[in-house]
Amino acid sequence: MTDTQALDDLLRRALLAYNGRALHAGAEAGVHAAAFLNEVAADLLPLMDTSDDPAQREFVAEAYRCLTMAADNPLGQSCREREELVNIACHGLAHALLAGPQGRAGEEEAHGLLAELWTPSLLAWSQIFPARLDTVSPPCACGALGTRPNLVHAAGS
Numbered sequence: 001m002t003d004t005q006a007l008d009d010l011l012r013r014a015l016l017a018y019n020g021r022a023l024h025a026g027a028e029a030g031v032h033a034a035a036f037l038n039e040v041a042a043d044l045l046p047l048m049d050t051s052d053d054p055a056q057r058e059f060v061a062e063a064y065r066c067l068t069m070a071a072d073n074p075l076g077q078s079c080r081e082r083e084e085l086v087n088i089a090c091h092g093l094a095h096a097l098l099a100g101p102q103g104r105a106g107e108e109e110a111h112g113l114l115a116e117l118w119t120p121s122l123l124a125w126s127q128i129f130p131a132r133l134d135t136v137s138p139p140c141a142c143g144a145l146g147t148r149p150n151l152v153h154a155a156g157s
Contacts, residue, residue: 004097007047007060011093013040014067015117018090020124023070023082029129029137030075036128037071037086051096055104059096063089079140090114 017023017040022033044064051057066089070082094113098105119127125134 003047003050006043007093007097010040010043010047010063011090011097012117013043014063014086014090014093015114016119016124016128018083018086019119020121020126020128022125022128023086024079024140024142025129025133025137026075026140027137029133032129032133034071034075037067041067041071053099056096056099059092059099063092063096066092079142 013036017033017037022029022036025033041064044060044067048057048060048064051060066085070085070089073082073085091110091114094110095105098109098113
């Protein structure tokens with residue numbers, strides 16, 4: 001069986017990239033995001049080798065493929081595709097975590113785990129990027145913010 005704590009940590013790290021909108025970052029912040037995804041993917045390799053469960057190994061391998069493809073996508077061109085690849089990786093890691101002697105977990109269980117691990121975008125961004133990269137990313141091609149989101153205060157507050 002794969003090291004559950006290591007798998008949980010890797011799922012949390014992949015979710016930070018997704019929740020922090022890091023996949024929409026460009027310029028130096030985009031390079032940093034790609035390096036972050038490559039680090040997470042590299043840390044998955046040993047888990048593939050230690051898993052005794054073929055289904056779990058398959059989910060981890062799929063997560064590895066998706067994370068490396070997301071990191072290799074050209075910055076500023078395919079942020080939605082990068083985001084979708086990381087989303088697939090996160091779902092695969094959730095399934096790998098939930099897989100056990102009973103077999104595969106259902107989609108509802110996987111979605112429940114991902115919802116439990118959700119991190120607000122400002123916090124997720126700050127856990128991936130150094131403060132100096134908070135405002136250096138240009139807007140991405142899809143129109144989503146490429147920089148750390150700004151808090152908007154409600155009128156009268």
